[in-house]
Amino acid sequence: MTAVWRFGGLAVGCAALLTAQPLNRLTAQDTTAGKTVYVKWCAGCHGDNGAGDGVAAQRMIPPPRDFTAGLYQIRSTASGELPTDADVMRSIDEGLYGTAMPGWKTRLSDRERRDVLAYIKTFSAFFADTSLHLKPIAFGSAPSGGTGADALKVGRQFYDSIGCRKCHGDQGRGDGPSAPTLKDDAQHPIFAANLHENWRFNGGGSVEDIYHRLRTGLDGTPMPSFSDLLEQKFLTDEQLWRLAQYVRSLSPKDAPVVRDVIHAPLTPKALPHAPDDSAWKAVDTYWFPLVGQIVRKQRWFAPAVSGVWVQAVHTADSIALRVTWDDRSQSPDSAWLTYIGRVLAATSSDDSTREQPALWPDQLAVQFPVSIPTGMERPYFLMGSSSGGGPVYQWRWSSGNRGSAVAGLARGIDRFDPISGGGATVGTQAVYDHGQWRLVFTRALASPDSTSQLPFRTGRAIPVAFFAWDRSNGEHCARMGISTWYFLALDEPVPARVFISPVLAMVLTLGLGMLVVWRAQQKTSLRRQQ
Amino acid sequence: MKGRIFSVVGSLFVLTVCSKGSQTNAAPPAANPPPADEPVNASAAGGTISGKIKFTGTAPKNPTIDMSDETVCKAKYKTTPTEENVVAGPANALANVFVYVKSGVPAGYTAPPPGAAPVIDQDGCRYHPHVFGMRVGQTLQIKNSDGILHNIKAMGKANRPFNVSEPTTMTMGAPRPFTAPEVMITLECNVHGWMTAHVGVRPDPFYAVSTPDGSFSISGLPPGTYTIEAWHEKFGTQTVTVTVAGTETKTQNFTFAAH
Numbered sequence: 049m050t051a052v053w054r055f056g057g058l059a060v061g062c063a064a065l066l067t068a069q070p071l072n073r074l075t076a077q078d079t080t081a082g083k084t085v086y087v088k089w090c091a092g093c094h095g096d097n098g099a100g101d102g103v104a105a106q107r108m109i110p111p112p113r114d115f116t117a118g119l120y121q122i123r124s125t126a127s128g129e130l131p132t133d134a135d136v137m138r139s140i141d142e143g144l145y146g147t148a149m150p151g152w153k154t155r156l157s158d159r160e161r162r163d164v165l166a167y168i169k170t171f172s173a174f175f176a177d178t179s180l181h182l183k184p185i186a187f188g189s190a191p192s193g194g195t196g197a198d199a200l201k202v203g204r205q206f207y208d209s210i211g212c213r214k215c216h217g218d219q220g221r222g223d224g225p226s227a228p229t230l231k232d233d234a235q236h237p238i239f240a241a242n243l244h245e246n247w248r249f250n251g252g253g254s255v256e257d258i259y260h261r262l263r264t265g266l267d268g269t270p271m272p273s274f275s276d277l278l279e280q281k282f283l284t285d286e287q288l289w290r291l292a293q294y295v296r297s298l299s300p301k302d303a304p305v306v307r308d309v310i311h312a313p314l315t316p317k318a319l320p321h322a323p324d325d326s327a328w329k330a331v332d333t334y335w336f337p338l339v340g341q342i343v344r345k346q347r348w349f350a351p352a353v354s355g356v357w358v359q360a361v362h363t364a365d366s367i368a369l370r371v372t373w374d375d376r377s378q379s380p381d382s383a384w385l386t387y388i389g390r391v392l393a394a395t396s397s398d399d400s401t402r403e404q405p406a407l408w409p410d411q412l413a414v415q416f417p418v419s420i421p422t423g424m425e426r427p428y429f430l431m432g433s434s435s436g437g438g439p440v441y442q443w444r445w446s447s448g449n450r451g452s453a454v455a456g457l458a459r460g461i462d463r464f465d466p467i468s469g470g471g472a473t474v475g476t477q478a479v480y481d482h483g484q485w486r487l488v489f490t491r492a493l494a495s496p497d498s499t500s501q502l503p504f505r506t507g508r509a510i511p512v513a514f515f516a517w518d519r520s521n522g523e524h525c526a527r528m529g530i531s532t533w534y535f536l537a538l539d540e541p542v543p544a545r546v547f548i549s550p551v552l553a554m555v556l557t558l559g560l561g562m563l564v565v566w567r568a569q570q571k572t573s574l575r576r577q578q
Numbered sequence: 579m580k581g582r583i584f585s586v587v588g589s590l591f592v593l594t595v596c597s598k599g600s601q602t603n604a605a606p607p608a609a610n611p612p613p614a615d616e617p618v619n620a621s622a623a624g625g626t627i628s629g630k631i632k633f634t635g636t637a638p639k640n641p642t643i644d645m646s647d648e649t650v651c652k653a654k655y656k657t658t659p660t661e662e663n664v665v666a667g668p669a670n671a672l673a674n675v676f677v678y679v680k681s682g683v684p685a686g687y688t689a690p691p692p693g694a695a696p697v698i699d700q701d702g703c704r705y706h707p708h709v710f711g712m713r714v715g716q717t718l719q720i721k722n723s724d725g726i727l728h729n730i731k732a733m734g735k736a737n738r739p740f741n742v743s744e745p746t747t748m749t750m751g752a753p754r755p756f757t758a759p760e761v762m763i764t765l766e767c768n769v770h771g772w773m774t775a776h777v778g779v780r781p782d783p784f785y786a787v788s789t790p791d792g793s794f795s796i797s798g799l800p801p802g803t804y805t806i807e808a809w810h811e812k813f814g815t816q817t818v819t820v821t822v823a824g825t826e827t828k829t830q831n832f833t834f835a836a837h
Binding site for chain 2: 117119127209211225231233267277279280282
């Protein structure tokens with residue numbers, strides 16, 4: 049039976065070739081085998097009938113693709129056209145960065161991926177419409193000199209003139225004036241991409257990828273195609289490439305890599321309390337990814353803060369910790385109320401009653417154990433516990449009471465007891481600037497109560513974790529982004545003996561050596577005289 | 579260009595097939611339906627269906643639009659602009675209702691070629707017209723009179739959707755003609771979330787949009803029994819059956835319940 053189907057598939061494939069299907073249309077596909085793969089690996093999110101309504105769909109922002117509309121974001125074809133098989137295969141192979149869609153290249157065989165691609169296409173009648181001729185855009189290649197100041201200036205000029213900032217914001221962090229109103233074709237909330245995180249761009253983060261998205265648009269989303277502007281001579285192809293190069297320049301050269309230990313150097317100068325103190329420029333920055341809190345109710349699969357950038361320095365008696373993260377809104381911001389409503393409506397709740405949208409402030413928490421652990425054992429990473437591993441020591445900052453953070457003990461996700469009176473004071477200064485929070489916590493190294501308020505000591509690995517709530521994304525209480533435990537190490541001043549001892553040792557060795565040689569030479573000359 | 583002509587011709591062919599299909603589900607045909615192989619052309623001598631559209635109850639208030647981020651648009655209004663979800667005239671007349679022959683067009687009917695391509699203008703950060711009809715095979719002309727960035731997204735289901743941008747004062751054709759009948763396709767601008775328009779795409783010229791006094795008129799109908807649908811973006815749809823003979827003018831009013 050299978051053989052018959054396979055033969056049938058082959059025959060269809062050959063027929064497709066013979067009728068001069070123009071594009072890399074895949075052949076030898078078997079939709080029956082494809083269905084088996086689909087049901088096993090895809091239907092959980094994309095639904096049995098391909099409508100993007102699988103059991104997991106209600107947890108996701110953005111939601112899984114609805115294949116019945118034949119509408120695809122990542123294409124090499126003009127806006128509104130179907131994708132080529134190669135386009136869809138790329139999304140299957142590599143996944144869609146920044147979304148729940150993983151890459152399948154290493155999980156499924158070539159045959160399985162071809163089959164499932166053939167099956168996915170059966171969900172939309174558009175793929176069977178032979179009058180729709182696919183014509184990939186001839187993209188050309190990027191002009192050289194794309195990282196030069198002049199090129200970036202041209203790119204920035206068109207960033208402004210074609211209105212990118214309307215959604216993506218003046219600095220590109222997805223915080224433009226139209227951002228709170230954005231929705232996809234299914235009325236789901238959708239963020240304008242944060243252009244500083246190119247490793248999360250759905251269709252890839254290279255200059256070429258960005259240029260392709262500018263030409264094709266992201267169908268089904270608010271992102272339009274800008275191809276017509278070339279025909280209308282509003283800008284040249286080179287200028288559009290410059291725009292792509294400018295957008296690329298906003299992200300780091302390489303995607304950030306997690307390093308487990310934050311080194312806080314000892315500074316001989318004053319502690320930098322201000323978030324924009326120039327002293328921070330000289331301090332190493334560490335990146336920590338945040339993921340959704342899916343351990344306890346309310347579970348949250350779609351955190352808006354993808355990670356935090358952390359720096360730390362200390363003086364002889366105090367520590368300063370700077371946390372920087374991108375957030376599209378300075379919550380509470382009434383412009384985002386409708387958006388919050390859409391987020392809550394689009395995601396299923398663990399509770400039977402759906403929460404009403406409200407104007408909550410943004411929040412960030414830094415977590416330590418109550419004291420530096422002596423062994424390998426650390427408290428429960430998710431805000432400690434009321435028994436067992438015991439509580440954790442946290443600094444909690446909220447944009448509602450900017451300028452001050454509350455130190456306290458968390459005993460599980462639902463219980464936070466602020467330390468009132470007599471505690472070590474935690475200073476905070478925060479700046480919100482074009483879609484980014486920069487926040488500095490400061491505290492004395494010593495603490496009045498070394499059993500509940502972590503005393504910071506040099507030369508020890510101090511566990512640290514981070515939590516963030518982006519309230520414009522409907523995050524509060526247990527709906528948040530979380531990290532695991534990492535470490536903070538306050539570097540000790542290097543004592544003078546570290547530098548002197550080796551020199552002394554070398555001098556001594558040399559001296560002794562010379563002594564031995566001298567004695568040996570004397571003995572030899574004595575013998576000769578005898 | 580060649581491709582476009584082919585796709586127009588092709589879609590007209592598809593449409594002929596489609597309209598044949600829909601006729602079988604429609605109301606019984608007129609007493610003497612013309613033979614399918616003998617073309618029936620619309621003429622001034624055909625029948626007319628006209629009427630007035632009203633609503634009962636209190637029309638919901640259109641939300642006001644905050645254009646403070648777009649000074650160019652804001653300057654075009656003396657009073658605070660509103661959305662155009664319900665446009666009412668005197669005596670509860672209802673404008674912007676799309677009235678069209680849903681079925682009943684004789685199988686052999688050959689539609690006259692469509693006229694000039696319709697234009698939608700983005701002016702004052704609103705679409706003009708807000709509701710309109712066009713023929714299968716026509717390419718929508720998109721005009722930007724504001725000179726600021728608008729994107730226009732057509733969310734067709736039977737037609738391929740598109741989403742293109744116009745950052746300055748210009749007029750350009752949509753990426754492709756509409757190729758299939760569809761009532762209605764929503765057009766929207768994502769830069770300005772309040773901007774929506776609705777277009778009905780039809781294989782024949784038998785459609786109209788009610789004017790501010792609520793009136794509409796569909797003329798040139800071959801004799802027959804037609805299913806007429808009236809569509810309003812907030813109040814839903816209403817369907818009636820009307821038989822037209824000769825050159826007579828039949829009056830068909832619609833009354834929607836406001837909600």
